[in-house]
Amino acid sequence: MTGRTRARTKPRKPKPNSTNPPESEANVTVSILSFDLDDTVWDPRPALIAADTAQWKFLAAQFPALADHFTKDRVMVCRKRVIDSSPLIVGDVTALRIEVMQQLLLSLGVGADMAFEAANDAFAAFMAQRNDVILFPDAREVLSQLATQFTLIAITNGNADVHKTPLGPFFRLAFRADEVGSAKPEAKIFEVAMRSVDCLPSEVIHIGDSIETDVNGALNAGITPVWFNPEGKENGLGVNEVRSLTELPAVIARLNV
Secondary structure (H helix, E strand, O other), X not given: OOOOOOOOOOOOOOXXXXXXXXXHHOOOOOOEEEEOOEOOOEEOHHHHHHHHHHHHHHHHHHOHXXXXXXXXXXXXXXXXXXXXXXXXXXXXXXXXXHHHHHHHHHHOOOOHHHHHHHHHHHHHHHHHHHOOOEEOOOHHHHHHHHOOOOEEEEEEOOOOOHHHOOOHHHOOEEEEHHHHOOOOOOHHHHHHHHHHHOOOHHHEEEEEOOHHHHHXXXXXXXXXXXXXXXXXOOOOOOOEEEOOHHHHHHHHHHHOO
8 A cells, every 4th residue: 555554443333314325424534535437537438439430440441341331230239149148248348349349240251360350459449549538627636636645546347547547647556347357336346456455445435427336336345435426416325426526525524534
């Protein structure tokens, strides 16, 4: 870790009528802040569009006679076939993308070895653009501030490499679903992260934009979630939330008592 001594205190019981999960009411000392990436600290869409374009341009250059067959409908048919045969692949966006390209090429008569190599090379073209994300306006300033007080880690179901973005210097470690072999909301990816930084669930706060993957995933692992909710959607679970990243330091300070 960073050499910081972490006090491990005994949680007190949650208030009887609390709308927050018990962990959010516990008396804990937080030392780790875990962040989702896509749609939490940056807008991934421009990078994803550019990366997808680069991927298909590569394949079209490799197989010009087949380029007209790289249609959305044909891709979706292959994607459905891949997911139907291996449902768990949806949690690994890297493997899913590569397998769909490979199956598409196979369906067009490309040999297995060539399809495998081309799909992986096309994915490399995709990744060359994937990290050109657009940071949310306050992300750099807020993370810079928090990184002086806490150890920051990233836990993401996406395949961007945070250390190849402008936010990289603020993060000690990053855990990607495609590398860990587990995707949020499964507890495993959080557990792998906690083992890596040698901490208890009570010492972690996870911040993310998705109720399904971030909030539920954190709760599954016994971690306090903070929902990034910029659109002000209904907070049916009653969890801690922020509408702007600038609200995070105050919310974290309130929880870290």
